[in-house]
Each structure stands twice: as structure tokens, then as C-alpha cells.
Amino acid sequence: MNINTQILFFLSALGVFNSIVLSFYFLFFKQNKNKSDLFLGLLLLSLSVRIGKSVFFNFNHQLSKTYLQIGLSACFFIGPLLYFYVRSILQNLNYSFAKYSLLLAFTTISVLGFLFPYKVYAETWKGIIYYSINIQWFVFIVLSIYEARQVFKKLATNRNQISYHETWILSVIFGVSAIWLSYTLARYTSYISGSLTFSFSFYISFLLLFYVKNKTLIVTNKEKYLNKIEDKVVKEIQEQIDVLFETRKIYTNPDLTLSLLAKELNIRPQLLSQFINDNLNKSFAQFINEYRIDEAKRLLKESNQFKIDAVGFESGFNSSSTFYSTFKKITGTTPSNFQKE
Template sequence: MNIQNQILFFLSALGVFNSLVLGFYFLFLKRNKVVSDLFLGLLLLSLSTRIGKSIFYNFNPQLSKTYLQIGLSACVLIGPILYFFVKSILQKLNYSFAKYSLIFIVIAVTVFGFLFPYKYNSEVWRGIIYYAITIQWFIFIVLSIYEARQVFRKLVTNRHQISYEETWILSIICGVFAIWLSYSLSRYTSYISGALTFSFSFYISFMLIYYAKNKTLNPVINKEKYINKIDEKLVKEIQEKINILFETRKIYTNPDLTLSILAKELNIRPQLLSQLINDNLNKSFTQFINEYRIDEAKRLLKESPQLKIDAVGFESGFNSSSTFYSSFRKITGTTPSNYQKHNFYS
């Protein structure tokens, strides 16, 4: 293998190796796993299997037909797993349906591969089966985009408000689409282009996600430069109105609550509420609301032990499990499950 091929092999295989490591991490090693982590782990392993087959076949055309069959078989799972991953983050997933659907696909692909192995039916696998898998993959990409249409709309209209979880959705969908497109156009470019696209998409995606995570966990509060301080009497009046509103209606459990909505409920200007929270309480609006949500979650963990941890997060107003876990740990210093164990009998 000459130096050019060695570099090409290294670049294409690097993404696969790291994807395998992350796939195992999300499936087996990550603490406080949520459902989306399981689907992300499966997606990374499926992609790694498919891309790995392409890399080895490109540099070793005599590769066993069994490996070629495994690579194409894994490709059948990529689309459905992507779709279920997106729905799990958006809290629209029927976990039982997703689980049994994937089990059915695995069994069906295994049985078909046993009855019609690639070794003896290579023309069929390279022809109609390959095109069927490609079409199926694309259909699930379209379905995933449809499920995440609000996130893509936000990307166009208000990208600065895209959350950490929404960054995951955008990055993963766009990365998988880029890989699909590379394979679809490989006959006009190069067979290894899919593997290279995977490596670059992998690193770009996780760079974006890392940036979004740091932005979420270490927010830089760009406070407005208020010229006039709010009168202390008015501050107390507004705080009293907030306490009454939160105690009687618990509107902080609304996951779509915004500063404008809260200001309207309080019958004050949004600018005034923003100044009070930022200037007088020295908090961001998200931090301010999340503290109430965590108090509600703590109450539910102690008083309603029959609720699942994820359900507690949703009942408290969080729109995703990952946001709930990270906010709970940040505010309380422990996890929801540990808090429940130590406080249930207190």
C-alpha cells in the first residue's frame, strides 16, 4: 500500500474506530442513560459496521463475501434507528414499538441472509437488494426530517435559540444524510467517499455538539446594560406575583414557557421581567425557571415513587430527559435516582 493509500485508509478508518468506541460507550458505559442514548449507540455501531465494510473492501477486493453481507445487512438498520433516535429526543417515541420493530428487522434480515447468502446470490445483493436498502434508508431520513421539522424551521428563523438536544438532532440527521448521499453518488465519485464523508461528518457533528454543550452548561449571560435600577418596592411586588402564580398554577411545568409568556401572565413588560431576573436575581431566565422545576421534581421523587425518573422530568416541565438529568445534577449535586433513594423515607 503506497503512502497515498495509507493516508486515505487512516482518514477513513479513524471515524469508524471512534464511532465504535462511542457506540459502546452510549450502550454500555454511560451513566444515567436515557432512551436516546441507546438508539444513538446502536446507530453508531450500525454505521461503523457499514462503513467498515466499505473501507476493507476498497483496500482488499478479495474480502470474504460474508463481511460484505454483514455490511449491507447493518445498513438496513441505519434508517429505522435514526428515526427512533429523533423521536426519542423529541419525546414522541413508543419504546415498545421501536424495540420490537428493530428486533423484527434483525430477525428478517438474518433469515433472508441465511436463505439467500451473498456468497451465492451476489448479483441479487448488488442489484435489487442494494437499491431497496438505499431507498429504505432515504425514506427514513425523510421521515426523521419530518419529525424534526420544527427544529429545522428554527434553524432558518431563529438558530440562536437552538438547544443542546436540537443540536444533536440536526447534526445526526445531516451527517447520516451526507453519508447516504455519498454512497448514492459513489458510482460517479469513489467508493471510499462514503467512508471519508462519515469521518468528516462524525467529527464536525461532535464538534458542533461539544460547542452546544459548553454553551448550555457554561452560559455567558449577556446582560442588558440597564440605566435605571428597579425600585425595591416594585421588585417585591413582582416577586410576590410570581410566587402566587407559580404556587397556584405551576406554569413553570409548561415546557414551552418563555419570558414573554410569563411577562404576559404577570401583566408586565418582558423587558422589566428580564431586568428583574438578570439584574436583581443575577440569573438567566432558564436558570430561574429550572430551579422551580427541580423543586417540583424533588417533590415528585419523594411523594410519587411510582413515577419513572424520566416521567418526573417531563411532569416538572423539562422537554427532554437529558436536560432534566443535567439540570438536576447541576442544581442539587446528585442524580434524580440517588436523590430519591436518600430522601424517600426522610
């Protein structure tokens, strides 16, 4: 390998290596994982397998046919995983449907690979199977863009209102679309272009996310509250919270933070913070604890099977002492006296 080839290999493999590391982080090591993290981890892993196949084959044409088949098979999951990731971020996904869809995709590509292995039917894989996978990939990109249409609308009309999580959505969609386009045009450019595009998109996305996150952190409290939230928006936020808390009782999660709640509501953390502090005149802890105490009161009224400490944990408190002190502060009495009364 001459120096130019080495540099090309390094640049094209760099994104693959970092993507594998990041996929393992989202799949196995990230704390407080949610469903969107799992979809993102699987998406990055699928992209890594597909791009890795391109990198190694470009520099070693004697690469095992089995790995070539695995690399192309991974393409079959990129589109669906992108679509499910976007919908999960936007809180618009039926997880059972996603699970069975991915299982069906895995079964389909496995049976296809068993009946028509690449080493025997190479031309079939290079032809109809390759083009079918690319079409399926493109269809899911279009569906993902449609699901995120409000985010794209915000990008066009008021990009300053785009949240950190919405930036994630845009970065992933643009990155996956760029990789698809690179492979589609590879016959007119270079086979390695998809790998280079992946590395480029990977790092551009993280630079963008870093910029957005830091821009968010720079906003001061003074700046936040100079501009009051419109009454219409206040009402919408309260309605969203009422629906979320009534249907999922997310406040019973002892690890709930303002950022996590904002993500569930699909609004900026700064907007939620201003709503709670400025419009409700409460701290986040006070706001959540009031819901937890209401839940504890309901449990104390409806059933005697729970011990007092268990009621606290069921309501979302992570310690008995915090539950007792908060309960007395809000209600003026202790949990045991409340139950007796």
C-alpha cells in the same frame, strides 16, 4: 501500500474506529442511560459495520463474502435507528413499536441472507437488495426530518434558541444523510467517498457539539435574567411539567438533575433554570423536593405497609437523613407525626 494509500486508509478508517468506541460507550458504559442513548449506540454501530466494510473492501477486494453480506445488512438498520433515535429524543416514541420493528427488520434480513447468501447471489445483493436498502434508508431520513421539523424551523428562524440536544439531532440527521448521499453517488465519484464522508461528518459533528456546549456554559446568570420569560412560555413550561410529573413521576428518580429534566421537557437547561429560579423563586433542589414531599405525604396517608425510610426512597430521596430533614423543613413536622395525625 504507498504513502498516499496509507493516508487515505487512515482518514477513512478513523471515523469507523472512533464510532465503534462511541457506540460501545452509549451501549454499555454511559451512566444514567436512556432509550435515546441505546438507539444512538446501535445507530453508530450499524454505521461502523457498514462503513468498515467499505474501507476494508476498497483496500482488499479479496474480503470475505460473508463480511460483505454483513456490511450491507447493517444498512438495513441505519434508517430505522435514525428515525427511532430522533423520536426518542423528542419524547414521541412508542418503545414497544420500536422494539418489534427492529426485531422484524433483523428477522427479515437474516432470513433473506440465509435464503440468498451473498457468496452465491452476489449480483442479487449488488442489484435489487442494495437498491431496496438505499430506498428504505432514504425514506427513514425523510421521516426523521419530518419528525424534527420544529427543530429545522428553529434552525432557519432562530438558531440561537437551539438546545444542545437539538444540535445532536441535527448533527446525526445531517451526518447520516451525507453518508447516504455519498454512497448513492459513489458510482460517479469513488467507492471510498462514503467512508471519508463518515469520518468528516463524525468530527464536524463533535466540533459543533463542543462549540454549542461551551457557548451555553458561557452564558452568565446576569445575562439570563435580564430578559424575562414571556408569560405564555411560563404557562407552557408549567403545563409541560405538570403533565410529565403527573404521568411519569420523574421527580422520584433520585438521580434527577436539571439537565435531565430539561431534556425530558425538550427545552434548554438555561430556560428551565430561569423558570425555576426567576419565575418560581426557588432553587432546583427545593422545586423537586416539594414534589417529592407531596408524594411522601400521599404514601403516608394511603398506606401503612411502607416503613418511614422506605417512603423516603420511594419518593425519590437517596438517604433517610435527607428525607427526614427535608420533610420537616417543608411540613413543619416529622414523617411519623404526620402519619399519626
